[in-house]
Amino acid sequence: MKRLFLLGLTLFQAPWATAAEDHLQFDRDIRPILSDKCFRCHGPDAATREANLRLDREDDAKANRDGHSAIIPGRLDESELIRRIETEIVEQRMPPTASGKSLSVEEIDRLRRWVAQGAEWSQPWSAVPPVSHPAPVVQDHAWGLNWIDGFVMAKLEENELRPALDADRTTLIRRLSIDLTGLPPTHSEVVAFLQDDSPNAYEKCIDRLLDSPRFGERMASYWFDLVRYASTVGYHGDQVHSITPYRDYVIAAFNANLPFDQFTREQLAGDLIPDATLMQRIASGYNRLLQTSHEGGVQPKEYLAIYGADRVRNLSGVWMAATMGCCQCHDHKFDPYSIKDFYSIQAFFADLDEAEHLTKGDNNSPTKRRPEIEVLSDSQQKDLEELAARRSSLTTEETSTAANAEAVKQIDEEIALINKGARLSMVSRSIAPRTIRILPRGNWLDDSGEIVQPAVPERFGKLDIGDRRATRLDLANWLTDDRQGVGGLTARVMVNRFWYLLFGRGLAPVLDDFGSQGEVPSHPELLDNLAIEFINRRWDVKAMLKEIAMSRTYLQSSHENRQTRALDPLNSLLSHQGRFRFPAETVRDSTLSISGLLVNQLEGPNAHPYQPEGYYRHLNFPERKYVSDTGAGQWRRGVYIHWQRQFLHPMLKAFDAPSREECTAQRQRSNTPLSALVLLNDPTFLEASRAFAVRILTESGESPEERLRFAFNEAVSRSPSPKEMEVFKHLIEQSLEEFSKDRGAARELLSVGLKPLPEGIDQTQLAAWTVIARAVLSLNEAMTRF
Incomplete structure (x- = not known):
């Protein structure tokens, strides 16, 4: 019974690996078991390897060792691996008890079946460049709208599932607007889309949203999570540093649809591009986004080691979806990256000028982080x-x-x-490269390690650049060159993230770890083809997002049935669309947009929205007091908000925004009382509710029913149901009665915010409808993408 239960549990977690598949695949079915249970002692790290046995390499795992082999294909009784995992002798059983690991009945059965089938091996999927796969044969040819759908339908048919029906058109325009711009559609946009009977109405909607300046802001918010863009240094005093022009560069790059390979080159090495433009120099500020310390007793050698390690972690996380940070002190425990690989990557950044920052930095805020350049905005220019x-x-x-x-x-x-x-912006400046050594156990005081030159990880070969020293520009080119570099792998990392942005989950679920500890893709052939399409389209980000959005898979409703929920609770098979709460910035932006307060201003200094008094009371070096904006900055989009690493804005924190100390490829989504309290009490949301109430009273009809229909149409793009109408009419009657009795409460509610109260509106009415607006804006539907 226990064995059957465990088998069922495994199928429950990985529906695409069904019991009907007699032939096991090493990378999908076996490597995850070996990585989790065996690689720590029998993997890439020589320092912790036991019995000189590697189970991450086929030749080693099948080698003859004095008449014994860990794995002998097809011969269970003679394979030492099988004997050790099944033995009753505790001292010999693997994995050992001291490791804290154990194999389930189902995992043992899977290993046995694999050896019996011939123990076929394969390279890690993430290390094999993507190749083009032919369209699969499907029974339902009519369902698909483009080539993507064939791969999805094949998996569904294999598991005897049917796709969901198409979402209704209102849901589609709301979904597209949130996915591509981070803002909900206006009521007029919804009406126009519903009334457009042309055959390409949906495609026109996609093109309009991709052409909107709001697209760049939405994509930049995600990119900033990856590259850990923030307004402050993070360490010690967490002082402000000057980098807002880089923020504006990223937004402009996405809006201009700068090819991703060029986007990569300009950030990693904009200063090294011949005749670099001002924007390319600003882009090179990527290399300066890391956390830095400005404390008087800082040890330059120590912090250069810290900064170098930070850059390797971020580069590998952003472009390679690799956890190379594990190699700072030792060879990787699970993946074929060595400590030498780590410091060889770090050597690419050894030419960055850090001297002035380390010797002439100060505890002022903003602090000095030279080299910096003065930048004028487009309007100033x-x-x-x-x-x-x-x-x-x-x-x-x-x-x-x-x-x-x-x-x-x-x-x-x-x-x-x-x-x-003019605003200052940190940039990269190349100087004579520092000497980079391997630091044994990451110890910056230990100079015994080998000196290394800039080089890519050994598993990928060598850079073909002759005898000269490799530069950051060479590294950037290698990352995006699908012939002489790992461009195919980089493309696969990025299209997986595009998929995540449009579905809430990647085809490979772990967006920042394509290694042995990650998860294999649910649709590997589809992911490969998307990567190749990205390269063939010359790294065109907008084209890839449009291609995915034009698929029938994307059009599906987010509703699931009992069968799919039971078989595929994570929706790995894509039998329906994803449903998830907006990111933190979108929660705020959406509310401001619906209320009419949102200021769509590109470029400029950071925005400082309302924040609790005394929130910065523990900030020192120097002590400082937060001053919120009193003008348009108060209602700008979240992408422009001042991002204090140590004291992230409470609203952003309550809705799971990261502090951006490290690369964040996928935010958590929590559901806590703090979120509800923010929606009800944060001054931004209170003022937005009041502004929305003004709209309700001035832009709709006179009756409660007309006003409620207006409120719902503006906030959630539909009219209230009869039950909702009943509940909200009762709420407005109750609120009017209470505020009529207690006008002081009405004045207090309406006192929040900077916008002056409009003349000619009864305060009791406005206060009561502010309560209604607050309730409507707090609806789950108002902040959930369906």
Whole structure:
């Protein structure tokens, strides 16, 4: 009975590996078991390897050792691996009790079946460049809309499942708007889409959203999680550092659809590109995003080691979905990365100028993190050009007058004022490379380790650049070159993340670990083809997102039935769409947008929304007090919010935004009372509720029914149900009665926020409808993507 239960549990967790599949696959069915239970003692790390046996390599696992072999294909009784996992002798049983690991009945059975079938081996899926796969044969040819759907339908038919019906058109436009812009559609946009009977109405909607400036903001929010972009240094005093122009570069790059390979080159090595533009120099600020310390007693050698390790972790996490941070002190326990690989990657960054920061940094906020450059926004640059043209016309006139001289003086003052408003931005500057040694056990005081040169991990061969020293530009090219580098692997990492953004889950579920401790893709052939398509389309991000969004798989409803829930609770087979709460920034942005408060301003300094008084009271070096914006900055999008690493804005924290100390490829999604309390009490949400109430009272009809229909249509793109109408009408009656009796409570509720109260609206009415607006904006449906 226990054996049957465990077998059923495994099938429950991995529905694509069904019992009907007689032939086991090493990478999908066996490697995860060996990685979890065996590699720690019999894996890549020589320092902890027992009996000189490696089970991560076929030749070693099948080698003859004095007449014994761990694995002899087809011969269970002679395979030492099988004997050791089944023996009753505790001292000989593997894995040993001291390891804290044990094999389940089902895992033992799977290993036995695999050896009996011939113990076929395969390379890790993530290390094999993607190859093109032919479209699978399916019975239902009519369902699919593009080539993606064939791979999904094949898996569904294999498991005797049917896809969900298409979502209704209202759900589709809401889904697309949230996925591609991070904002809900307006009611007028929904109506226009519903009334568009043209055959390409859906495609036109996708194109419109991809062309919106809001697209770049939405994609940038995710990218900033990956590259740990923040407004402060993180360590010690957590002072502000100057980097907002990099933020604006990323938004502009996504909006301009900069090819991802070029996007990679400009960030890793924008300063090394011949005749680098200002934007490319700003992009090189990526290398400066890490946490730094400005404490007076900082040891340069120690912190250079810390910074170098941070950069390796981030690079490998962002572009390789590899956990190379494990190699800072020793060879990787589970994947074929060595400590030498780690420091060889670090050597690519040895040319970055850190000297001024380490010797001339200070505890001011903002702190000095040279090299920095002055950057003017596009609007400031345009103003300067216009002023320069006016000045030139005045100074070239044949007749010089006192009026002309005064005008020139005034223009010069305006030019000086604009230049004074330039923002600083950290950039990369290349100097003579520092010596990089392997640090035994990561000890920065130990100089006994081998000196290494910039090099890619040995498992991928060598860079073909001749005898010269490799640069960051070579590294960037290697990451995106599908012929001489690992461009195919990088493409697969990124398209998996695009899929995650459009479904809430990647085809390979662990977005930042494509190694032995990750999970194999549910649809590996589909993932390969998407990666190849990305490369063939010249790394066109918008084209890939559109391709996925145009599939029938994407169009599906998010509703599931009992059969799919029982067989496939994680929806790995894609029998329906995903359903998940908005990211933190989108929760706030959506509320501001519906209320009418949202300010869609590109570029500029950070936004400082309302924050609890005294939240920064423990910040020192220097002590500081948070000052919230009193103008448009109060209602800008979340991507522009000041991101204090040690004291992340409470609203963002309550909705699971990361502190951005490390690469975050996938945010957690929690459901706690704190979220509800933020929605009800955060001043931003209170003010948004009041502003939404003003809209309800001024833009809709006079009756409660008309006003409630308006509120629901604006917030969730539908009219309230009869039951909802009944409940909300009761709530408005109750609120009007209470505020009529207690006008002080009404005034208190309406006192929150900077926007002045409109004239001509009864305060009792406004307070009561603010309660209604707050309730509507707090609906699960108002912050859930279906």
